[in-house]
Amino acid sequence: MHDESEVAVLRYGHRPGRDDRMTTHVGLTARALGADRVIFPDNASQSEETVEDITGRFGGQFAVERTAALDGTISEWEGVIVHLTMYGERIQDVEAEVRRAHRDEPVLVVVGGEKVPFEVYEAADWNVGVTNQPHSEVAGLAVFLDRLFEGRELEQEWPDADRRVLPQASGKRVVDADAFGDGDDPGGTDADGGANDVTE
Amino acid sequence: MHDESEVAVLRYGHRPGRDDRMTTHVGLTARALGADRVIFPDNASQSEETVEDITGRFGGQFAVERTAALDGTISEWEGVIVHLTMYGERIQDVEAEVRRAHRDEPVLVVVGGEKVPFEVYEAADWNVGVTNQPHSEVAGLAVFLDRLFEGRELEQEWPDADRRVLPQASGKRVVDADAFGDGDDPGGTDADGGANDVTE
Numbered sequence: 001m002h003d004e005s006e007v008a009v010l011r012y013g014h015r016p017g018r019d020d021r022m023t024t025h026v027g028l029t030a031r032a033l034g035a036d037r038v039i040f041p042d043n044a045s046q047s048e049e050t051v052e053d054i055t056g057r058f059g060g061q062f063a064v065e066r067t068a069a070l071d072g073t074i075s076e077w078e079g080v081i082v083h084l085t086m087y088g089e090r091i092q093d094v095e096a097e098v099r100r101a102h103r104d105e106p107v108l109v110v111v112g113g114e115k116v117p118f119e120v121y122e123a124a125d126w127n128v129g130v131t132n133q134p135h136s137e138v139a140g141l142a143v144f145l146d147r148l149f150e151g152r153e154l155e156q157e158w159p160d161a162d163r164r165v166l167p168q169a170s171g172k173r174v175v176d177a178d179a180f181g182d183g184d185d186p187g188g189t190d191a192d193g194g195a196n197d198v199t200e
Numbered sequence: 201m202h203d204e205s206e207v208a209v210l211r212y213g214h215r216p217g218r219d220d221r222m223t224t225h226v227g228l229t230a231r232a233l234g235a236d237r238v239i240f241p242d243n244a245s246q247s248e249e250t251v252e253d254i255t256g257r258f259g260g261q262f263a264v265e266r267t268a269a270l271d272g273t274i275s276e277w278e279g280v281i282v283h284l285t286m287y288g289e290r291i292q293d294v295e296a297e298v299r300r301a302h303r304d305e306p307v308l309v310v311v312g313g314e315k316v317p318f319e320v321y322e323a324a325d326w327n328v329g330v331t332n333q334p335h336s337e338v339a340g341l342a343v344f345l346d347r348l349f350e351g352r353e354l355e356q357e358w359p360d361a362d363r364r365v366l367p368q369a370s371g372k373r374v375v376d377a378d379a380f381g382d383g384d385d386p387g388g389t390d391a392d393g394g395a396n397d398v399t400e
Binding site: 021022025028029031032033054058086087088089090091092093118121122124126127129130131132133134135136138139140141142143146147151153154155158164165166167168169170171172173174 | 221222225228229231232233254258286287288289290291292293318321322324326327329330331332333334335336338339340341342343346347351353354355356358364365366367368369370371372373374
């Protein structure tokens, strides 16, 4: 996030078709909740396209990359590495340390897809569990980022957006970014979906 | 969560096959992050099965239900209703009010799947956006619950578990719940997956 050390999210593993939606959600969650960049496996081109499309329309400096070298990304990372896993230390026990490290150093957040090899556990500075219960890597990433940034990510601005959603007590309000602030509603109510999921 | 007003999560809409994994993740996230109950649409029997299976193995009082009456569940709810949507008010602006309401009343959290009809926006006491950016209903639910409970959900106990994951700085440690505390590791390292996602 602007003026802070970089936070990048590495999606470790992806099965095309089966994982498309989960991988896309990892990328969109990374973007919405303050990460600077997501790195997908080489075979996740469809997720890359969706996240790039959303960034183009809704703005922000977020970068999407793909790599054939997941392990290389980890071993060559210049900064600290957090691996999110239900087997890890409790987030409430280590989050302050991670926040401290992030003041000075880039953070790579590894989010597992298929089985994660033991080497990733070893390479991580912290293996972190958002609960030690099985649930969702997207949920784990969301809570981790919200706690890492202590809510600052919710105050982000989104430069270069084509459209903006204006918070409403009821209903939907989407405006062209140019018209922002002058009461026009050229975007109408045709924005995507009702929930935060636009990957339908 | 124990000794507090009930929190139930209603998954509004489900397309069998296509949405199975997302709906399952909504249910598992609800369970792991302190909700008491998830209500799925009638056609989400596979997600119901998975969440029940996880609850059987990993414990807790969590309930899973299905209903053919999504709208009826909303209109007959005795308590307050929060609808999570990227079009809603900013969570940081309304979360204190919602927490205050939850001290006295049950909370129904509506999580959209397919397009959510306008009536749901109207029926909700709060339409809440975890950012006004498109991302993931699972991520939105996770951040909402973590903020609703202010982290208390991470200290939950899980009665009647068959197995427990013990937090580790590195590697995996799973024990039979009976052996909890005595150093045995009969579960070995065969627990599910590397990330929090066990719905592979």
